[in-house]
Amino acid sequence: MSAVRAIGLTRRFEATLAVDGVDITVAPGEVRGLLGPNGAGKTTLLRMLFGLIAPDAGSVELLGREFDGLGGEALEAVGGFVEEPAFYPYLSGTANLELLARLDGGPSTAAVRDALAKVGLEGRGHDRVAGYSTGMRQRLALAAALLRAPHLLLLDEPTSGLDPAGTQAVTALVGNLAAEGVAVLLSSHQIGELERICDSYTVMRHGRVVWDGSAAELIAAAPASAYALSTSDDDGALRVAAGHEGVRAGWAPGGALALSIEADRLDAFVLALGDARIAVRRLDLLASPLETMFFALTA
Ligand SMILES: Nc1ncnc2c1ncn2[C@@H]1O[C@H](COP(=O)(O)OP(=O)(O)OP(=O)(O)O)[C@@H](O)[C@H]1O
Numbered sequence: 001m002s003a004v005r006a007i008g009l010t011r012r013f014e015a016t017l018a019v020d021g022v023d024i025t026v027a028p029g030e031v032r033g034l035l036g037p038n039g040a041g042k043t044t045l046l047r048m049l050f051g052l053i054a055p056d057a058g059s060v061e062l063l064g065r066e067f068d069g070l071g072g073e074a075l076e077a078v079g080g081f082v083e084e085p086a087f088y089p090y091l092s093g094t095a096n097l098e099l100l101a102r103l104d105g106g107p108s109t110a111a112v113r114d115a116l117a118k119v120g121l122e123g124r125g126h127d128r129v130a131g132y133s134t135g136m137r138q139r140l141a142l143a144a145a146l147l148r149a150p151h152l153l154l155l156d157e158p159t160s161g162l163d164p165a166g167t168q169a170v171t172a173l174v175g176n177l178a179a180e181g182v183a184v185l186l187s188s189h190q191i192g193e194l195e196r197i198c199d200s201y202t203v204m205r206h207g208r209v210v211w212d213g214s215a216a217e218l219i220a221a222a223p224a225s226a227y228a229l230s231t232s233d234d235d236g237a238l239r240v241a242a243g244h245e246g247v248r249a250g251w252a253p254g255g256a257l258a259l260s261i262e263a264d265r266l267d268a269f270v271l272a273l274g275d276a277r278i279a280v281r282r283l284d285l286l287a288s289p290l291e292t293m294f295f296a297l298t299a
């Protein structure tokens with residue numbers, strides 16, 4: 001049984017085809033990253049999975065249950081949020097979570113305290129949400145999602161607005177939940193963060209899926225990686241690059257060379273520099289496979 005199985009999801013807003021025939025599946029325990037430029041359709045897709053908006057076409061199954069309307073049954077054991085989740089600003093974080101827990105049929109002070117602690121809001125639960133910072137609201141939203149003891153988490157940019165420690169805490173939390181079998185679908189613009197936690201990726205552009213596969217498939221399919229290169233003779237290195245198949249080089253800001261090279265050609269190129277009596281002083285990977293793939297697919 002898949003945690004998410006959506007087929008042919010389509011949604012139009014007047015002239016905009018926001019989501020156009022998207023298939024997406026997420027297995028239990030899988031963390032799937034949803035990527036795409038602004039306006040690609042990520043939030044619209046997540047809204048349809050949540051039943052916040054109805055698709056014009058396509059079907060959604062969450063945790064094995066067919067989804068045939070807005071809200072209700074199919075959302076049991078599904079947690080998460082899209083864009084900025086709303087809370088009652090004049091109530092405290094704890095009071096907001098208790099309200100939500102009651103809606104889910106059982107306020108539990110211990111569960112609320114536990115959820116607040118998991119997102120690092122312990123000690124701030126009794127402050128009014130109106131006085132929370134952006135990151136604190138984001139953490140509270142995550143706490144609300146955890147409160148449901150979800151088997152499936154749908155998270156739209158869960159780390160936007162979080163400080164580095166918060167981002168790290170969220171990625172660790174997602175990893176732990178996945179290890180317990182929770183399926184996670186999360187959108188993000190922070191590629192480095194996605195690379196640390198995702199098992200698989202769906203890349204969207206103009207409402208369509210332009211790439212879908214596992215992290216290993218992505219690394220295999222990624223185009224040439226980008227490096228910054230400093231040598232004892234950069235002009236000479238440029239000449240060597242010009243005569244070397246599969247290598248493109250040019251000047252980068254700051255005086256180093258920018259190199260675009262396929263992973264399996266790197267060794268030969270470095271050896272060719274050695275043959276030309278050019279010493280490599282630094283070679284830094286500038287763009288990871290997911291980054292180069294993302295730009296190749298969406299540029
Ligand atoms: N309620 C709406 N009314 C009209 N157009 C909408 C609506 N919601 C989304 N759209 C349009 O649908 C397209 C996809 O938007 P969506 O918010 O899903 O993108 P996104 O991938 O989440 O982008 P971002 O990275 O900026 O969050 C955009 O062109 C957007 O303008």
Ligand SMILES: [Mg+2]
Nearest residue numbers: 042043044156
């Ligand atoms: Mg969005």
